[in-house]
Amino acid sequence: MNLSQAIVAGDETAQRRAIAKGITLLESTRADHRAQADALLTELLPHAGRSFRLGISGVPGVGKSTFIEALGLFLIAQGHRVAVLAIDPSSSVSGGSILGDKTRMEHLSVHPQAYIRPSPASGTLGGVAAKTREAMLVCEAAGYDIVIVETVGVGQSETAVAGMTDMFVLLQLPNAGDDLQAIKKGVMELADLVVINKADIDPDAAMRAQAQITSAMRILGQHGRAEHAHHDETLWHAQVLQLSALKAEGLDRFWAAVSRFRHLQEAGGRIAARRRQQSLAWMWERIESGLKQAFRQHPQVQALLPQLTREVEKGGIAASTAARQLLAAMLEPRP
């Protein structure tokens, strides 16, 4: 049994080991590993894509771990198999302790029907996101039918997670100003569903937050998708829910909303369309990242870049002129 077969059809222990080995191979930066990794991906691809991909974001302290643990156990009790992946661009600094740390989800992490993988700990957000996307395909090929991709609410990682999932959920605290921060970062706009967590601590504040966010999303949506589809009954309108993950209150309503979203999106063919669009965007993101890396590693560019950077900074040469000289150094090599 080779690696892809073990991932798709191994018994529990062998499968778990094969998944870990496969993801480690996909995360490797060695050139020979990369060729093996591409072969593995191509073998797994026919078995992938059958899960529901759920993105979850929220700032530190919002209760993501508690929420995901409660949700994961709730879903396993309904017969699902749940994989949890994480994207944390800061994990190369923090050693990956913020996200994906198995001790955060003590019951879920030891459950045979769950697989938890911390954030890849290397490089740029684009690189981390690419590795997580590939890990998602491995988990799907292994038969996990719910894949949760979580990220911490800092930086641009929310866009990356929304760009690889079927539904994007934003966890919020019932604090004034949190919604403005989410709007500012463009995260509110990405959300298919907003969940106000810890609603039990201050029910009045949670009610106010729900009203404010609902109103803000209505205004934000005015120039967006809503205008195109007044008469489309399969259309989902972003919603705002309250719950308490700690007390496991509201998970049933949360999952009912997710299921309704999934049903409407599948009926309209939107999940397949969203995934096609995501795949193409991902391909172009990887191309742009690869071009930039090749540029920075080109010997002629490396020879010219420091001097031209200084000239641009002190105003001796226009930035666009410097850019053209550097591009010519890479793309039009002198004989």
Place this chain on the structure above:
Amino acid sequence: MNLSQAIVAGDETAQRRAIAKGITLLESTRADHRAQADALLTELLPHAGRSFRLGISGVPGVGKSTFIEALGLFLIAQGHRVAVLAIDPSSSVSGGSILGDKTRMEHLSVHPQAYIRPSPASGTLGGVAAKTREAMLVCEAAGYDIVIVETVGVGQSETAVAGMTDMFVLLQLPNAGDDLQAIKKGVMELADLVVINKADIDPDAAMRAQAQITSAMRILGQHGRAEHAHHDETLWHAQVLQLSALKAEGLDRFWAAVSRFRHLQEAGGRIAARRRQQSLAWMWERIESGLKQAFRQHPQVQALLPQLTREVEKGGIAASTAARQLLAAMLEPRP
């Protein structure tokens, strides 16, 4: 007298003609023109950079033309020379009629101390922005000491304008929801000053809008610049003003705020730092754009791209695998 000399020191008629000729050269896409354009830029650069660069944005209907005409005439009366440039990524569609149309500013456009140039009408936002940046240097070399770069509040052009100016001003209408749209698009965050125009039409609504935007900017700023500099008296805190451009009311207060911003920023060395950072960002934006263009034009890439795109769309190959194959086709040519 060659072109750069005519731009720097020509008499009024010769200079105006030379500016137009120089900008047209900079906007040309012909390869031989490009070399001449780079030579011109390098000659002009020592004479550029001495203006105050003011970015102005606002949605259609907010009254940008009326505001800029009133402001331009106000500044000329104080002895300034004023250039107005525009960035309108839609102008290739609209024929440039939205922005930069001289009939919009009937008095300013015929004034000998003003120079108005419509948006370049070609290509991507990055290309349009690059050409406008270069046009700005031409106007500066010709001695215009106030350069206004305007853009319409759609798309990403606000970021481009904020990225080439010393101060970014957002015009808003006193309408509920306008501020949320500006926050959503990340424009509120870019604004050094927010101006509520047409305040005379509904003074109560204008007061409410001013209070709301002031409060929103305070919350948005909490995680930003404010926290770093509690004791820095040269620090500017973003402000919100009301005025009526149509009645020319409030221009003096507006310009007093701009002057105070400029004074504080220059005292702290921040304008020079902002310009250095803008130049480097501009250089990298042009490099990335050039790399992508070279990729799309590469014969091997063009041969592979349609087939690989279809494979990615139908799930036959992973997006990252396709990206690696395309990059190899360009960067590792087979002998």
